[in-house]
Amino acid sequence: MVKVDNYEVPEGLYYSNDFEWIKIEGDKVRMGITDYAQKQLREVVYAELPEAGAELKQNEPYGTLESVKAVSDLVAAISGTVEEVNAEVQSKPEILNEDPYEKGWLVVLKPASLQAELANLMDFDKAVEWHKNQGK
Amino acid sequence: MAQEPRKMKETMMARRIIVIGANAAGVEAASAARKKDRTAEIALISQEKNAGYSRCGLPFVIGGQIPSFKDLTVYSPAYFQMLKLKLNTETKVTAIDTKEKVVTAVDKVGSTESLQYDSLVIATGADAFMPPIKGREKQGILSLRNLEDGEKILQAVQNGAKSAVIMGAGLIGLETGVALIERGLKVTVVEMLPQILPAMLDADMAKMIQEHLQEKGMCILTGKCVEEFLGGDKVKAIMAGGEKIEADLFISAFGVRANTKLAVESGISLGETRAIKTNGRMETAVKDVYAVGDCAEAPNIITHQPVCAQLGTIAVRQGKVAGTNAGGGYALFPGILASAVTRLFDIEAGVTGLTEAATQRARIEVVTGAISSKTKADYYPNALPIKVKLVVEKESQRIIGAQIVGGEEVTQRINALSFAIQKGMTVRELAKADTAYAPPLNETWDPMVLAAEMVLMKLR
Numbered sequence: 001m002v003k004v005d006n007y008e009v010p011e012g013l014y015y016s017n018d019f020e021w022i023k024i025e026g027d028k029v030r031m032g033i034t035d036y037a038q039k040q041l042r043e044v045v046y047a048e049l050p051e052a053g054a055e056l057k058q059n060e061p062y063g064t065l066e067s068v069k070a071v072s073d074l075v076a077a078i079s080g081t082v083e084e085v086n087a088e089v090q091s092k093p094e095i096l097n098e099d100p101y102e103k104g105w106l107v108v109l110k111p112a113s114l115q116a117e118l119a120n121l122m123d124f125d126k127a128v129e130w131h132k133n134q135g136k
Numbered sequence: 137m138a139q140e141p142r143k144m145k146e147t148m149m150a151r152r153i154i155v156i157g158a159n160a161a162g163v164e165a166a167s168a169a170r171k172k173d174r175t176a177e178i179a180l181i182s183q184e185k186n187a188g189y190s191r192c193g194l195p196f197v198i199g200g201q202i203p204s205f206k207d208l209t210v211y212s213p214a215y216f217q218m219l220k221l222k223l224n225t226e227t228k229v230t231a232i233d234t235k236e237k238v239v240t241a242v243d244k245v246g247s248t249e250s251l252q253y254d255s256l257v258i259a260t261g262a263d264a265f266m267p268p269i270k271g272r273e274k275q276g277i278l279s280l281r282n283l284e285d286g287e288k289i290l291q292a293v294q295n296g297a298k299s300a301v302i303m304g305a306g307l308i309g310l311e312t313g314v315a316l317i318e319r320g321l322k323v324t325v326v327e328m329l330p331q332i333l334p335a336m337l338d339a340d341m342a343k344m345i346q347e348h349l350q351e352k353g354m355c356i357l358t359g360k361c362v363e364e365f366l367g368g369d370k371v372k373a374i375m376a377g378g379e380k381i382e383a384d385l386f387i388s389a390f391g392v393r394a395n396t397k398l399a400v401e402s403g404i405s406l407g408e409t410r411a412i413k414t415n416g417r418m419e420t421a422v423k424d425v426y427a428v429g430d431c432a433e434a435p436n437i438i439t440h441q442p443v444c445a446q447l448g449t450i451a452v453r454q455g456k457v458a459g460t461n462a463g464g465g466y467a468l469f470p471g472i473l474a475s476a477v478t479r480l481f482d483i484e485a486g487v488t489g490l491t492e493a494a495t496q497r498a499r500i501e502v503v504t505g506a507i508s509s510k511t512k513a514d515y516y517p518n519a520l521p522i523k524v525k526l527v528v529e530k531e532s533q534r535i536i537g538a539q540i541v542g543g544e545e546v547t548q549r550i551n552a553l554s555f556a557i558q559k560g561m562t563v564r565e566l567a568k569a570d571t572a573y574a575p576p577l578n579e580t581w582d583p584m585v586l587a588a589e590m591v592l593m594k595l596r
Contacts, residue, residue: 037214
């Protein structure tokens with residue numbers, strides 16, 4: 001884990017330009033939002049997530065996060081079928097602010113074409129650079 | 137039934153919302169609109185290079201408390217991306233056609249674009265005002281309105297300016313003056329009216345601040361007009377009250393004026409304050425066009441007369457209301473109390489509601505009470521002085537204004553009194569308020585409550 005400015009960037013994850021991370025767990029992929037994203041949104045009050053079985057497409061919205069001042073689409077970092085949804089995040093969205101990389105995961109996917117799509121994501125080193133360029 | 141397909145198509149089409157201006161009011165409006173309408177196409181158009189930054193923080197970068205102007209960014213590019221707000225900077229809106237609902241904009245390379253809107257929010261802000269003073273066309277008169285202005289002032293300081301003349305003793309003038317003294321400059325402030333902070337405080341309260349500023353080395357000349365700028369191409373001195381004052385740096389802080397040029401040219405009515413006239417939903421006289429922030433006027437909560445408060449707090453509240461309405465929702469702006477606070481060296485000042493002077497102009501009869509106290513128990517070390525002044529309307533006995541000057545703990549008392557005024561609290565109710573106390577934090581009787589007692593005695 002490194003900190004860029006005030007933002008945590010853990011190693012071993014892949015990152016998208018739309019502020020999401022994925023973690024490859026065998027043949028499944030866990031997905032969530034970055035520390036940077038939750039800090040931009042501030043206290044998340046409402047998380048609208050897809051249901052199990054939903055088909056997600058890379059770079060397309062699959063849900064929304066709403067905070068007191070902002071609302072943002074969740075944009076899928078990769079394509080796949082939703083296998084698990086974090087129900088705890090829906091009942092206690094503050095988890096997203098407290099622990100975006102662990103307890104605050106959003107969905108687990110069965111990826112559709114992981115290897116091909118990984119090329120569109122950033123690895124740890126690139127993500128650190130990307131965070132440096134975000135400014136505030 | 138023949139029109140049915142067209143209607144279907146129209147309702148399917150995403151709402152187009154354009155916001156002119158991308159600072160406090162504009163970004164707030166765009167964000168609120170997005171919260172109401174997840175699919176709308178929302179665009180912000182700003183003439184400035186920088187968007188979504190805090191103007192109010194500018195003096196504190198000059199003073200060195202904030203390391204850089206970059207730190208004043210409130211909304212990062214990522215914020216605009218996450219909310220799907222299209223930000224166009226260095227782009228000037230040259231015309232609004234309110235009949236065809238089209239905005240014409242020219243970007244920095246000079247290409248012109250016509251943009252359709254369903255709802256338009258005008259948040260064009262205000263411009264620094266320069267009175268018609270002889271020699272005002274000379275170079276070297278700076279103001280502090282936007283980020284570039286701030287950079288110019290800081291640059292001048294870093295280039296070795298040793299002295300500054302500030303014209304105008306309002307909030308911006310004094311905050312900038314303090315910042316320059318903190319940078320080691322010799323500062324003279326010239327104010328036309330007989331007191332400093334004339335729009336904010338009554339003379340009795342302003343005097344305490346003036347004395348503090350003078351102790352800290354600020355030279356303050358009240359009751360003096362700037363008569364002329366002297367020098368060749370570049371200003372070298374001013375004439376004020378018949379006296380010549382030389383300096384390295386000249387800052388005009390005469391106040392700001394609502395930027396209404398675009399609105400006027402588009403046939404959008406101004407109100408009696410010469411700012412854009414609005415209703416409770418922040419709509420202008422033209423359908424689907426809203427105006428917010430420093431360019432708009434709205435009623436004062438107490439007098440019900442329109443005012444143009446030009447405060448960041450008002451700007452964001454109005455922005456939220458206009459954005460909610462522009463996005464298809466419903467919100468009302470409750471009106472303005474103009475609560476404001478500042479810190480100048482070691483003294484804080486705050487106001488909410490009407491000053492005594494403002495009640496006289498509005499022909500409202502009042503009773504006032506002012507109490508000097510301490511910010512901690514009198515026996516507790518480092519207790520600082522604090523003075524609370526209440527302005528109470530005679531007939532209803534409601535609190536309609538408050539001012540506080542003190543060493544600390546001013547802001548939250550101003551907020552408490554703002555709530556009291558907004559809720560129509562009487563001075564009798566305030567005198568019974570259940571306030572908190574501990575020796576390191578407050579006096580047993582809060583000065584707000586004592587000031588209320590004083591007013592009650594005068595009302596007897």
